[in-house]
Amino acid sequence: MEISLILAEEITKLFIIMGMGWALVRARVLKTEDSRTISSVLVYLVTPCVIIGAFQIEHSPQVARGLLFSFVAAAGIHALFLLLAAVFGKTLKLDAAERLTVVYTNAGILVIPLVQAMLGGEYLVYSCAFIVVQLILLWTHCRSVLTGQAGIDIKKILLNVNVISIFIGGAMFLFGLTLPRIVGDTLKMAGSMMGPLGMLLAGMVVANVPARSIFCDRRRYTAAALRLVAAPLILLFVFKICGAAQMIPDGYNILLVVFLAGITPACATVTSMAQLYSNIGDRTGILYVLTTLLSIVTMPLVIGLYAAII
Numbered sequence: 012m013e014i015s016l017i018l019a020e021e022i023t024k025l026f027i028i029m030g031m032g033w034a035l036v037r038a039r040v041l042k043t044e045d046s047r048t049i050s051s052v053l054v055y056l057v058t059p060c061v062i063i064g065a066f067q068i069e070h071s072p073q074v075a076r077g078l079l080f081s082f083v084a085a086a087g088i089h090a091l092f093l094l095l096a097a098v099f100g101k102t103l104k105l106d107a108a109e110r111l112t113v114v115y116t117n118a119g120i121l122v123i124p125l126v127q128a129m130l131g132g133e134y135l136v137y138s139c140a141f142i143v144v145q146l147i148l149l150w151t152h153c154r155s156v157l158t159g160q161a162g163i164d165i166k167k168i169l170l171n172v173n174v175i176s177i178f179i180g181g182a183m184f185l186f187g188l189t190l191p192r193i194v195g196d197t198l199k200m201a202g203s204m205m206g207p208l209g210m211l212l213a214g215m216v217v218a219n220v221p222a223r224s225i226f227c228d229r230r231r232y233t234a235a236a237l238r239l240v241a242a243p244l245i246l247l248f249v250f251k252i253c254g255a256a257q258m259i260p261d262g263y264n265i266l267l268v269v270f271l272a273g274i275t276p277a278c279a280t281v282t283s284m285a286q287l288y289s290n291i292g293d294r295t296g297i298l299y300v301l302t303t304l305l306s307i308v309t310m311p312l313v314i315g316l317y318a319a320i321i
Contacts, residue, residue, distance in 0.1 A: 014129060014267075015315035021128045022307050025121075025210040029303075032214025043219040046212050050283075053120070053208045059176035061123050061202035062142075065135035066180030067195055070187050074136070077265045080258065081140035084269045089114070089144050091249065092242060092273075093152070099237055107156055108285070108294035109234035112302065113242060115153060115278035118142060119173070120213075122272040124206030129271075130264055132199075136184075137265050139177050141272035146171055149280060157288040213279070217300050225301050235302045239309040243274040247313075247320055256321045267317060274313050276302035 035041045068074060096113040099105060105113070122138050150167040154160075168174060183190075190198070225231075250256065250270070256263040277299045285295040 014318050015311045017129050018125060018314050019307075019311035021125055022310060025124070025206050026307050028207050029210040029214035029217070032211040033218040034214075035211075036215050036218035041215065043215055046215040049208055049212050049215070053205070053212065055172055057201055057204050057208060058119065059172055060198040061135065061205050062139055062173060062176040063180040063183070064195065064198040064202050065123075065132070065139060066177075066184040067190060067198075068133055068136060068184065070184055073260055074184075076259050077137060077261065078140065080262065081137040081265055081269050082144070084255065084266060085141040085144040085272070088141070088246060088269065088273045089148055091246065093148075095237070095242055095245065099241075103233060105234065106291075106294070107289075108291045108298060109231075109237075111153060111156060111281050111285075111295065112234045112277045112298045113237045115145060115149065115281050116238075116273060116275040117278050117299075117303070118145065118272035118275050120205070120209035120279060121275045122268070123202075124209075125271060126268050130268065134264060134268050136180075137268040138272055139180075141269055142173060143177055145278075146174055149278075149284065153281060153284060154288065157285055157291070209279075213300075213303055216296070217304075220297065220300055225297055225304075228297070231298060231301055234298055235305055238277055238298075238302050239274070239305055240313075243270075243309075243313045244316075246270060246273055247316060251320055263321065266321070267314075270317060271310075271314070274310055276306040 036043055092114045096105070096110040099113060100110045118138070118141050122141070123135060126134050126138055147168055150171075154167075182188075189195075247270075250266065256266045259265070277295070279299055282295040282299050285291050
């Protein structure tokens with residue numbers, strides 16, 4: 012339970028910062044529209060710093076095996092989420108926004124600060140696997156659902172700043188290239204803003220959404236329960252029966268990183284894409300806010316189950 016308590020403490024800190032973002036907008040110090048500027052800083056500066064910095068570790072066969080394991084696990088998790096979205100989509104008659112909520116998580120914003128707090132910076136590199144797999148699906152499957160057009164936007168995938176950062180960081184890792192200490196420390200300092208900026212951004216978005224539209228639609232709780240409870244529990248069952256944590260050395264902690272990425276709330280990027288490509292941006296936005304608020308309770312409980320079962 013210790014790891015669950017650590018997670019609860021870290022999530023509580025992030026949600027307090029989310030409340031600060033809400034207060035800034037409600038006090039009219041900032042506008043919700045100002046969140047776009049913060050979002051740009053987060054996407055184009057902070058996240059690349061975190062990713063490149065995560066690869067600044069000593070190359071070893073154990074780390075290489077761990078990376079391969081995390082990629083396979085991330086691909087398997089997304090395949091399971093797509094299956095669950097298809098099955099639950101038919102049985103529960105979920106709409107497009109609800110199906111996308113089941114599949115896509117907010118790992119890019121939440122998982123990195125939480126992993127750093129729980130396990131340490133040396134485990135951040137394994138979170139990149141989940142981010143890469145999800146980015147590919149966002150610009151293939153998610154885009155197809157939103158636009159109604161099949162196809163792969165290769166340009167959006169390859170030119171995504173996070174993917175470019177992973178290529179750069181991965182190449183430096185493979186060739187054993189180490190950044191000068193002052194540069195590495197600068198990346199680490201910039202990367203430490205990841206969690207606070209992400210939750211400040213969420214708070215600014217929440218401030219402009221009527222509470223009634225978030226909490227009074229009972230149907231939205233179904234999608235939230237699938238994202239935050241059902242999908243994580245099914246993942247735990249699959250991990251347990253296949254003995255995933257025992258497949259490689261340090262498999263327990265590496266799997267925990269990928270699992271943590273899979274139990275975070277709905278993906279903020281899906282809301283941005285929905286606003287751009289379709290007319291369901293309001294529904295994905297409400298689900299993003301609802302699952303984010305509920306995750307302060309569900310994530311520590313699910314991690315507690317991971318610690319007890321795996």
